[in-house]
Amino acid sequence: EAQVTQNPRYLITVTGKKLTVTCSQNMNHEYMSWYRQDPGLGLRQIYYSMNVEVTDKGDVPEGYKVSRKEKRNFPLILESPSPNQTSLYFCASSSPRFGGPDSYGYTFGSGTRLTVV
């Protein structure tokens, strides 16, 4: 089954304790992206990657890091989490290839609800 898998689904952590949220896709997609969802703000892009070793900042990158060493994986790293990073996080992947059922749209993971206390 074509999917984007995020782990963990739920995470409660303390301020300053480094954490990593993993994301993996099995569709051979070139593009991957991280979003955070906050009430009244919709989804905002944190970082994106156009391919292996190619990453760039989105709209709200402060406090986050990413890496893309393999095509299928795109982990999100919070080096020193703070309470304002409490949010619902989504990983998504996409392909620019024309014509396929997955073209021009992202496939989203199920989300990671992070609470920083």
Add this chain to the structure above:
Amino acid sequence: AQSVTQLGSHVSVSEGALVLLRCNYSSSVPPYLFWYVQYPNQGLQLLLKYTSAATLVKGINGFEAEFKKSETSFHLTKPSAHMSDAAEYFCAVSPTKAQKLVFGQGTRLTINP
């Protein structure tokens, strides 16, 4: 820069009534437009997408949307609401092929019995 405005953070309709969720976009280039649905405690699911083909786009679950360039709108409709349609709906715009999605703030749809 691209942006999306969804009119109404909450919409409530009766079961069997017309559903209309409004979305206006701004884009300096011809956009790709999307509607996503999010059911409680789930990720986002693609409802439909406009990619410069037919202006009336049909999606899953009986939803459709019409791209109106003159009005910079991409409103989502469904002729007859069902209880299972209760969810949050997001409109999104992308200036290029799937590179970046810019989302609206979302509209929560409630269906009254």
